[in-house]
Every structure is written in structure tokens, then in C-alpha cells.
Amino acid sequence: MRSSLALLLLGASLAACTPGERLGAPEPGPGLYRQSFGNTPAKQVRTLIVVLHGDAPTTKPDYHYAFARSAAAAVPQSIAVALLRPGYEDPQGHVSPGERGQTTGDNYTPDRINAVAATIRHLQRRYGQARTVVVGHSGGAAIAADLAATHPGLVDGIVLVSCPCALPEWRKHMKTVSPTPLWDAPVTSLDPVKLVGGMQPSLRAAVLVGGDDKTTPVRFSRTYAEALSLRGIATDFRIIPGKDHELLSDPEVISALQRLAAALPGKS
Template sequence: MRSSLALLLCAGLAACSMPATRPDAPAGPPGTGLYTQSFGNTPARQVRTLIVVLHGDAPATKPDYHYAFARAAADAVPNSIAVALLRPGYEDPQGHRSPGERGQTTGDNYTPDRIAAVAETIRHLQHRYGQARTVLVGHSGGAAIAADLAATWPHLVDGIVLVSCPCALPEWRKHMKTVAPTPLWDAPVDSLDPVKLVGGMPPSLRAAVLVGGDDKTTPLRFSRLYAEALSLRGIATDFRIIPGKGHELLGDPEVISALQRLAAALPGKS
């Protein structure tokens, strides 16, 4: 979710460095049609890290903050391309839209069909950048989708960076009912619960999990629980609590640093 609270302010990502947008990849593959924007100037044959970025649930806004993060990521990670993806059913402020149903943004849109649409887009990108390892970055609801995808499509991605994750879904929905009371939090959902799927992840996966110490939307207990589950699975996990920070954490330098560390630790593709 960009935030599950309509009053939360947008992260200040506009000040990030601005490598060129690649005009050759304006949309996802036929069959999904998910809208993407790609950033970075590395020629396709020289790309060694493919970074895919997912925004949050954005209940009150049209998301585009993940574009700024992707620009910064492409600038920070050598020999990389960063692709910011609009999740199914979402529209950005410029009028670009991905097909599908957006949902109620109450944890109801982390479903197998939406995860599959993201996975198929990643597979399409991997054909273009055949020598690259793939790192999937997700913020909030996008982090839940990234975690679900890594478990249900094992070996599709090599690393995940989860930021402000509602990774214990039923518990998080109960929490949100106290924060933003509405009967919608009681409605049953078909979404996948990330923490229950950790057993499907390959131990070779690398992960970074970051959360703000003052996050009121996805409190740190959910990220800590998920990071512990990853570690028990044998997955190398970089868990960071960022003191004094809230939910809108994607623009924080600590996230870029975690991405750099993870990308540098990935073995080259043979």
C-alpha cells in the first residue's frame, strides 16, 4: 500500500538522481499488459542485475513513487536496469494503467492471478536481459506480493528486498481494523499470506527486510516475524529496523544500501 492511511504524505523521492528512462520497454508482455518504466543506460547484453520494483496498495493515490526509486536503484547498482511496474488494476498520475482489478486495498489483492501477472512480466524481462540476476523490490503491499511470488514461483527471482511489509496477513488486517476501522477488514480474501509460504522458497534465495521503527501501518513485529521465518528456512536475510522512520520508507538511503549489498552478494549467472 502507498499507505493504508489516506493522511500519510508521499515520500520525498523526487530528489533522487535521474538516469535516463529507457523508451524501449513501455509496457509488459502480451498476455499481461502490465505497464512498466525502465531506467538505466546499460546495454541489454551487459546487464548483470535486473531490478523490478513494485509499489504498495495506494488506497488514496495513484502511485508513481516507485519510478523515482527505480531511477535511484539503476544509478546505485552497477551494470543494472531497474524496471518499475504498475500492479494489476492500477493507474499512475500520468494516465498509464495496467489491466486487471485493483481491489479494495485491504490486503485483498495479493492473489494468485495478480502474482502470476507480475511473474509473467518478470519472465518477459528476463528474456531481454538473459545474463542478469533478478532482484524484486516491493514496498508495503508490493512487498507482500514480492514475498508471495518468491515462494510460489521458486527460482524465478534471485533476491527480494521487502520494505514495510504486511507479511503476516491475517494479523496485519486485524491491526489495520484498529487503525482505520471499516467492515472491509472483516471480509474474506483470497490473498496469499507470505509467512505461511516461506517453506516454498529455495534456500539459495537472498533477502533484505527493512521496516521503520515508527511504522504505524505495518509495525515492525510483522517484518521481524517474517525475517525470522526466512532465517529458519536457511535463507540469508538482512533484517534492518530504521530508527525514527515510518511507513513511507522506500525512498530512504538504507533501502538503496540494502539493495546494493544484496546485488553485490549474488553470484554471477553462468
């Protein structure tokens, strides 16, 4: 459940929108379906924020649109673009090309990661002076981590929220939470913690997890944050007390994004 404080902040950001601000405008161009938020002219954008939703096994995701709206309002000179992951459909009927998968950790595969990367490259051509920060929740966090490792230099920062970042161990955990033979099926997904060695040390990262998260318990985020630190990557690791898996709307996530964006050097 999203906290009442987080919802109040989201409402306040909506009330503060200036005339002409894009509120969920479909972002043009090829690739995954996406909506953009913010009113900074393209040539003046200094931070491109890309938002990835989670696996959403029982719903059609659109909560990442609300986060992108708040992110654009919180980070100066930014545009936030919320992507619909490959094969997913949102409640309004928008669909991204590709296969959704079984949502058992099976859809963090190279083809899906490459589809996200191609869409980001298209956005970067439009916002050529911007640093790129990818914010991912749950399965979207795993994809963001894999993306940063397999496409080094593509992004400048990652904010990972409720991440299943130690994939085989997380799938074993989920089999105890939701017993089904699907968790035993082999997958070709990439395991984020095993890819940390491919990341550029200049990357900046924030890793956040709820203290009461039963879906992606703290140990998975801690393991990944420790691996990042050993790689020499500046990492802001935070456990949010009393919070569960649905953490993306929490004000702490926006605060972490603000700190990370402010610490990134400008593009030359």
C-alpha cells in the same frame, strides 16, 4: 513523508544521468505497464531490478518510478523496471490490466502474483544474463514475498520494505487503525509468512521497516525475517529508527539493495 536527505539523493541521481539514459521509458512487450531506467545495454545487464509499489488506497502510485531511477544509478550494470500492479492507474493515465481490489489485503492473490511473474519472465528473456531482484513496498512487498515462494527460482533476491507479511494479523491490526467492515471480508490473498517453506534456500533477502511505522509495525517484518532465517535464507533485517511507513525513498533501502545485489553470484 520522504526525508529531505532522500529527496536530495534522488535529485543528485537525476543530475548524474548520462546522455541517452532511459528516464522512465515505457518498457515494450505484453503484461503489466512498466517503465525502465538505466543505460546499460541489454546484453551487458547483470542485475534486473523489478520494483513494485504499495496498495496506495487513496492515490495513483508513481513514487516507485523515482526509486527505480535511483536504483539503476546505484547498482552497476543494472536496469530497473518499475511495474504498475494489476488494475492500477498512475497519475499520467497509464493502466495495468486486471482488478485493483479494495486495497484491504485482498489483492495479493494468485492471479495477480502470476501476472507479475509473467511480466518478469518477459523481462528476463530480454536481459538473459541478469540476476533478478524484486523490490516491493508495503503491499508490493507482500506480493514480492508471495512471488518468491510460489515461483521458486524465478527471482534471486527480494528487498521487502514496510511489509504486511503476516497477513491475517496485519488485517486485524488495520481494523483497529481504520475501522471498517471491509477488513472483515474474507480474502483469497496469500499469506507470505505461511509460504516461506516453498522458497529456495539460495534466495537472498533484505527486510526493512521503519521504527515508527504505524501501518505495518515492526513485529510483522520481524516475524517474517525470522521465518526466512529458519528456512536458511540469508536475510538482512533492519529497523530504521524514526522512520514511518513511507520508507521506500530512504537511503537505507538503496544501501540494502546494493549489498544484496553485490552478494548474488553471477549467472553461468
